[in-house]
Amino acid sequence: MIRQSRFRVFASLLALALVAPACSSDDDSSSSTAPPATNTGESPATSAGEPPATNAGASGGTLVFGASNDPRILDPALASDGESLRVATQIFEGLVTTKAGSTEIEPALATSWSANDEGTEWTFTVRTGVKFHDGTDFDAAAVCFNFDRWYNFTGPLQLNSGAYYWRVIFGGFAQNEPDSDAPETSLYKSCDAPSADTAVISLTAPSAAFLSGLVLPPFAIASPTALQDYEADKASVDGDGNPVPEGTFGTEHPIGTGPFKFEEWVPNDHLTIVRNDDYYGTPAILDSVIFRPITDNAARLQALQTGEIDGYDLVDPQDLETISSDSNLQLVERPSFNVGYVGFNQAIAPLDNLDVRKAIALGLNRQAVIDNVYSDSGQVPLEFMPPAVVGWTDEVTRYDYDLDAAKAALAASGLPLPVKIDFYYPSNVARPYMPDPQRIAEAFASDLDAVGFDVTLISQPWTPDYLDTTLSGNASVYLLGQTGDFGDPETFVGTFFRTNSPQWGFDDPELRQSLEDALRITDLDERAAAYVEINKTIMDILPGVPFAHSTSNLAFKSTVSGYVASPVTTESFATVSMSG
């Protein structure tokens, strides 16, 4: 009897189960979650590179943006990943910023600035009457509070996984922890606020990278009250020595002066910011922006097509066609701020031979790769930095594709043919400057085979294996690249060649010194001239062949307008609006 009744319950559950899905799909068909995305294929897409018309749409509304990941931390001083900085850019502001869509420096919280002749003392006139989101006043003292905070970071906050950008621009800290491995000296000396609207920042040495560095979101000014109340610097160290942020500033109370205020963050689900109605400048148009982490690229595109999100970054080149042929969608192209290169390790034969390097440089059909792999959203570089950066020149030695010249160079090397080389490329990765490493490597390998090389392709997972192999100097010929951090040549040629990195396998003290010197020139013209010479030297040494400056793309619904893409990705949602 008992068995029978148990079976009845089970059977009725089964019956219910069978009916339930049918019901729910009926419900769904009658609902209007999202209109089907029809693809007419007729309407022309917004032309790439042209920002959509500004502020044309209706005001208000909520924009849902598909992020590639969750942010790590909303305290900009401790952030270095793109998604954290994307959100921080909306909530916080620094002393200076870049003009929308370019690398040109513009006032933000500082209205003007000047440097002494030595370039070691910078006087900023800051805005008055500006309030932080918590209602406290912004003034010069708040600026100094922030600079002193960064300079006095202790413990795990000093790590590269903490104040990464401070280390990049300013070097060391007031008191370096023995384990932090931070640079010994610091560019930062002190900050004084003689009056409410004047902040004087003193440096230990002149640095032209200082001002271009200050446009970075990690140097945004946060509310001193909030930093203290929410214990932004409270980080203990757990049993394994891991930094453990204990305050809530970076997770629940990020408070700046920007056009948007933080509202809520449900990790792995969404993060919401809302318009700051008390903003001193032109207020944002949107009521709110919701960032939604979607790691899968195809899933982001589909979510845009279904209308679940209104836009996303890092469009796959293979999806460009789909988006541009859909009248409901549009692309916004971001100017190039990166370089992809074929690196040579001169410590490994035969790359020590300049003729071999020339043969490779001349033998790579880079334009064909740009055409085929980059879907036309890229250009062949002349040197290791994109044209947007000061010091770029077209007077470097050029290595245009020339099969005969490549064969001649290889013959001149005196090595018996075919010359064996190992060509490394990464798997499981797509970078803007390297959207499909395998296809690039295969195309280059067949180019080089035609020159007279015997190429062995070797592939490794991007991180950590591939980076480990290449950066530690164990790969002879390899694909790699760099996206710039801020509008300065230091972020490209300085990063590559100012220190003696094992990936290149050569040491040229003269080149290193000239990069060291150029870093300290404050006169802009003089500085540009120095980098022009450096770029010429580098392309004569030929430590590698830059093969692509790619442009990246964002995709939006066609009802979204006002998003201006920046080469340095300091992109504000304040000018964005939605219609319809």
Add this chain to the structure above:
Amino acid sequence: MLRFALKRLLLAVPVLIGVSLLVFAWTRALPGGPAQALLGERATPAAVAAVERNYGLDRPILVQYGKYMSRVATGDLGRSITSRRAITTELKDRFPATVELALSAMFFAVAAGIPLGVVAAKHARKAIDHISLVGSLLGISMPVFFLALILKWAFAVKLGWLPSIGRLDVKLKLDRHTNFLVLDAIIGRNGTALVDALKHLVLPAVALGTIPLAIIARITRTAVLEVMTEDFVRTARAKGMSQRIVNRRHVLPNALLPVTTVIGLQTGLLLSGAILTETVFAWGGMGTWIFDAVAKRDYAVLQGGILFIVIVFVIVNLLVDIGYALIDPRIRLR
């Protein structure tokens, strides 16, 4: 029964210690390390060494293991090296998401699989049986992510009936007490959120449930066919019982035994997270988390996450065994 459960739980302790050792050794054997992954393109050997020092990764592996286990014993699973969030917090967020998806997928698989199996058995070696066989083979062999993409393309992109990503419309407000969103919506008496959460479940559950569905259908068919030839069934028929009553009272309950095992095992599998399905549907569960952790060499997540999954597996298996006893009175648990 209680003694049995306790005994099995105690037996789980050495299993867990063994697994923790294996996972620990395995994560350390992966090439590269978290420092390299964390620093990425910016890694210099000196920076890598500094990070390793800071995370205690430069100490002997046995020392690292000892420290780890002593903290685990106090319920502290450490922090993710990449997201900086506590593993226990992440588990609280993610495990309910995975459970919700797994149970929905299983619900779909059982609800459709058992009737399909029974029908196929009743019509064994006839057209309907062959069709069901081909369907099952397709279900088993089609890659889940491919099916997921097709389902999304058809029902979300083209028809616009169902959402394609996530667990809830981000514009909907819902207090998350349990992080089982369906449950939270019911607790909060939020009808809109409930409907929305259920809609979000449909596509991933169907995609994920297809393989278990096919397996359950085949096992049910075989089991039913086998039981139908047993002596007691013939006896029952000979006693004059109608075929329907024989089926209901004797065939199905006996045939359900192997099916229960399969359901249990499959549930365990689903609970460990469906990597591809979760990624394709941007479902913030265990699968994507652990998958990411492998790529980023996030030791803390791998150790904590896998240990947790093993615990879940042990518990699910225990429940399956108890389930046996409930269905089959011949089984006595000791």
